[in-house]
Amino acid sequence: MPPINPFTPEFGSVPLVMAGRESIKRELFEAFAQGRGNPNLSSILIGPRGSGKTALLTYLAKEAAEDGWVAVHVVAMPGMLEDIYEQTRLACQKVLGKREATLPQLTGLGVGPISASWSTSPTAAENWRTRMGRLLQTLEDANLGLLITVDEVVPSLDEMVNLAAVYQLFVREQRRVALVMAGLPHNISALLNDKSVSFLRRAQQHKLGIIPDADVRNAFKETVAIGGRDVTDDALDSCTRAIGGYPYMLQLVGFRCWQASELSGTISAAEARQGAADAQEDFRSHILAPTYRELSDVDLRFIEAMLEDTKESRIADIAQRMGVESRYASKYRGRLLAGGVIDQVARGVVRFALPGFRAYVEEELGA
Ligand SMILES: Nc1ncnc2c1ncn2[C@@H]1O[C@H](COP(=O)(O)OP(=O)(O)O)[C@@H](O)[C@H]1O
Ligand SMILES: [Mg+2]
Structure with missing residues (x-):
């Protein structure tokens, strides 16, 4: 029996090692x-x-x-x-x-x-x-x-x-x-x-914001150790980068790296690369794709209007790009905020709430 995967990429499960917080x-x-x-x-x-x-x-x-x-x-x-x-x-x-x-x-x-x-x-x-x-x-x-x-x-x-x-x-x-x-x-x-x-x-x-890299790194390493395997420093660095401080991603990357190291028993650069790529794919199919599919046509027009900015978008600009009044745009902002698709950074300023969502939408729209 191979040792049990110690990572828990499942919503609601308490992680074996809690990073940060x-x-x-x-x-x-x-x-x-x-x-x-x-x-x-x-x-x-x-x-x-x-x-x-x-x-x-x-x-x-x-x-x-x-x-x-x-x-x-x-x-x-x-x-x-x-x-x-x-x-x-x-x-x-x-x-x-x-x-x-x-x-x-x-x-x-x-x-x-x-x-x-x-x-x-x-x-x-x-x-x-x-x-x-x-x-x-x-x-x-x-x-x-x-x-x-x-x-x-x-x-x-x-x-x-x-x-x-x-x-x-x-x-x-x-x-x-x-x-x-x-x-x-x-x-x-x-x-x-x-x-x-x-x-x-x-x-x-x-x-509950982004978890600092140092904490992510420690938690990752400790989880692997408790599971009974090793992870090299290189691999730790690249996993930490792929995780980007996002707790769910920590579990996904860890879970996939663990699977990739089934034979070697050690997570080194190759396993980390494989694990991060698999995790990215999971994230796309479990989080980004369903979120995208739930968007209505008008939601999408709102999102598309956000793509013109690089980080944050002003509602006023979005409304103008959509060719509608701010009041109308605000109604759709409300829907997207409630769905956790976007976040409000300041009054009248929003940004994408999920890591990688912008790139995903760009790809889908062929932008
Ligand atoms: N501090 C943390 N360190 C490591 N993993 C975490 C941490 N917090 C949550 N997780 C993991 O992240 C995933 C999402 O956690 P969850 O509590 O369901 O998020 P939310 O309720 O905010 O949507 C779960 O797999 C969980 O085990
Ligand atoms: Mg929850």
Whole structure:
């Protein structure tokens, strides 16, 4: 049996070795250790697709467990609040072995053949806040806190607003709660612009940007070593270059280099070249191609208008090149921002969010 590939180019998996992210980790560990009152207990992780948001949420939650935090993970979508409640209830049950949490309660008596309805969910008279409050108390009695993580935050969800409001009340009541959210830059800024969640604007924002080359290099080397192989300095240099500080790419390049070194057992220049080329191809087919395919005709015209600039584009210029009014161009900007295709650099200035997307589009358009 060849040694198992230690790289994990799969969305949401926690990498064997996490490159960089030191300061975010430190700040959040401190917060979990300190508990109540630490501002980082309300945090938002912001970054493009593949920057490691989901992986970091999972990782942080695991670490928080050491400090007495029970974590529940949800994705921002309808039903999220009930999901948080259900998971918290199950977590209470698991952690405390409480029987009353499992026992069904008689919720209503009727007439006819189906005369009684049994349910594990509480009566309708109790709202979410009350029910959650009780679970929080149960946890607190056992000296535990509750960490809620919300992934893939979208701005247009009522339940997000409700969660923020109730969470704020829990904080005021001095409950042991933490809320760590994650989302694409555009979705986070749209959410924070909503007046009804002003509380969230005070949450600590952590941007998951490009990882420094030195950290990428170390993590790559360490992952290979844990897997039981070697990598030469040359190979490390060229892999680091191919990765460009992008976490998902680190996993792809590593995964492919590992495969290329199946026979030799060492990643040297040849294996690195092969691995980087294969990874580039994966990235094209898994990320760039589907992103491109999802673009509408007008999206494409917007993108095409961006190609004339070398790095960043002004909306005003794009509109002019498209021969439309800025307002119209802004509507398409919104779609592309929400889809993580472009990023807003400054007011009225955008750029491509995914590495290599510009080149891909140019190729597709034969430009
Ligand atoms: N700091 C990191 N170092 C190395 N690999 C990472 C890091 N963060 C994430 N990854 C890897 O990158 C990929 C994308 O991570 P993921 O958390 O799914 O990104 P996002 O949720 O931001 O789209 C996964 O394969 C994951 O294992
Ligand atoms: Mg994710």
